[in-house]
Amino acid sequence: MCLAVPMKIIEIKGDMAVVESAGLRRDVGVMLLDKAKLGDWVLIHAGFAISKLTPRQARQTLAIFAEMQGLG
Numbered sequence: 045m046c047l048a049v050p051m052k053i054i055e056i057k058g059d060m061a062v063v064e065s066a067g068l069r070r071d072v073g074v075m076l077l078d079k080a081k082l083g084d085w086v087l088i089h090a091g092f093a094i095s096k097l098t099p100r101q102a103r104q105t106l107a108i109f110a111e112m113q114g115l116g
Contacts, residue, residue: 048087048094049109050102053080063088065106 051063085102
């Protein structure tokens with residue numbers, strides 16, 4: 045199973061960006077997206093932003109992840 049994680053773009057450096065979620069920051073490639081910009085929510089998989097999300101979609105997905113953590 046593959047998992048992509050919603051993260052918010054907080055800095056852009058050419059084809060790379062710094063993304064953040066829950067205090068975790070990562071450098072990722074944004075070359076697969078059309079016109080990524082600061083503040084965009086994106087799905088991160090294998091070090092790349094693969095899709096844009098609305099803020100609502102990001103919140104919903106992160107809420108599901110939080111719920112799953114409590115099921116163990």
